[in-house]
Amino acid sequence: MEETRQVQGTWDLSTFKFRIEGMGINSMLKEMKEAKLIGNRCHQCGTVYLPANFYCRKCHIAIHEPAEISDHGEVMSYTIGYADVRGNPLDEPRVSLMVKLDGSDTWIMGAGEGMKPEDVHIGMRVKIKWAEQRVGNLQDMESFIPE
Amino acid sequence: MRNVAIVGIGYTPVFVSKRRDVCIPEMISEAVENAFRNSGLTPADIDAVVFGNMQTFEGVNLPHLWSADYIASLGKPVMRIATGGTTGMSAFHAGYYHIASGLHDVVMVVTYEKQSEGDSQVGLLGIITPEIMAMLAAGIDVTGQKGMGAIGGGSAGGISYQATSYLHHSGAGIEHIDAIAAMERRNAAKNPYAHLKDPEATAEKIAQTPLISWPIRFGHVCPTSDGATVCILASEEKAAKLADKAAWVWAVANCASDATTGNLIEGIITDPAEQMPAQIAAKQAYERAGIQDPRREIDYVEIYNGFAHQTLMFLERIGMCEVGEAHKLLEKGELEMNGSLPVNASGGVVSTNAIGTSALNRVTECALQIMGQAGEHQVEKEVHKALAHGWGGLMQYVTITILADKPKKL
Secondary structure, three states, X not given: OOOOOOOOOOOOHHHOOOHHHXXXXXXXXXXXXXXXXXXXXXXXOOOEEOOOOXXXXXXXXXXXXXXXXXXXXXXXXXXXXXXXXXXXXXXEEEEEEEEEEOOXXXXXXXXXXXXXXXXXXXXOEEEEEEOOOOOOOHHHEEEEEEO | OOOEEEEEEEEOOOOEOOOOOOOHHHHHHHHHHHHHHHHOOOHHHOOEEEEEOOOOOOOOOOHHHHOOOOOOOOOOOEEEEOEOEOHHHHHHHHHHHHHHOOOXXXXXXXXXEEHHHOOHHHHHHOOOOHHHHHHHHOOOOOOOOOOOOOOOOHHHHHHHHHHHHHHHHHOOOXXXXXXXXXXXXXXXOOOOOOOOOOOOOOXXXXXXXXXXXXXXXXXXXXXXXXEEEEEEEEEHHHHHHHOOOOEEEEEEEEEEOOOOOOOHHHOXXXXXXOOHHHHHHHHHHHHHHOOOOHHHHOOEEEOOOOEOHHHXXXXXXXXXXXXOOHHHHHHOOOXXXXXXXXXXXXXXXXXXXXXXXXXXXXXHHHHHHHHOOOHHHOOOOOOOEEEEEEEEOOOOEEEEEEEEOOOOOO
């Protein structure tokens, strides 16, 4: 008897609509095409969100003030991947970073490039490596590289 | 508020990867039957049922109603609770509210998971946050190779950031995660209801298992289990009539935070190991139970640890020791079954994870230790007060229950 059966399928994400797309993500993608990052700031508590949010999650009020965010930041945590999403071993260990970009209070995850796994540490300074051909999607940011 | 006691506990005879011989309600009925047998109660004693399991994991939408006759609920109120990994303890808390409020006198809490009948990873996709969905639509590379939002590392990827941060801030090393995992697999070998058991487990042996995503190895990760747990609760008046032995609820507390890293309460969303909800819920629970010094007053702890580092991390977050102290207690043997702060004598979630049951098992295991009924995994010291911790939601929800060997003075 077959132990586990896999069914292939596709999940059309365009059928989902979110307010955050209009407020935060689409405006962020537009600026990313110019190698810039725009989030927003809560006028009450000062928390800066990237991508921008349509309400402050702490104060629960509508927020509109844009905030420019640096493409440099600090590693808050990291992991070194030894297996892919299906559990198969990788040829080379893969560095993944959780980074707080300067001027924001939220984190962004992304691959680390140009660094040896043993050199990665919390508090390490990194910057975004932008794609040469930017099209306005999240892969316009290629990776994080040492500052 | 009225006092509430645990007067009956029942597990399925085994917790294993695949129960091929029974369907979901049949498996659940085994735990129900054991709870009745162990407590001497009958279905006629039960006023209401609370039911808990993970949403979407088996692809069954109304398992509590499918199981209605198997859980002896005909003609009675049934409420289903689902809060993620914490489900079992949330269901227990709901049972507590039923009785403490004065509405019901005896309530049966039924939890299960039969993970072999579904795909937990697909199930988890169903509880993904709108932000992540929107970012997926905007081009996240799910293979984790490039781009903003690339997480990498498969299912253990997300938790690895938490483990890295815990190690950094505590001064512990990966060898401590190996050691706590080994301790719990050894403890599990003494628990007939545990899934992954290894009486010979050592830190060195765990260290030989492959790294999945630094610092998480295969040996640090929970299994997916099939099993069910039932817990019967009663008011003080009923408990006096129905039970020879009981464990008493002194406090329940819960706390949520944001769905991504679980510390938006503080405003800086950048440390997945901060776990502010655990700190807040524990503080509230101590206040409600009248506990001034948890390290001195609490004799036994069950931590929800899907991943082995969480035993050490959460001991610090709930104030059972200082930040940076848990791995030192481990080194000194204090967390072992014969130590001064025994933890997870059951083997913890890292050894057994039928998710709907996992947070309830933390409570029932504390109750068994208090009642002196844990059998081969009964800890050496006398247990008067015990703390059960649950962790779940989207990594940001924490439940706490404090039990004691006598009713609380109201």
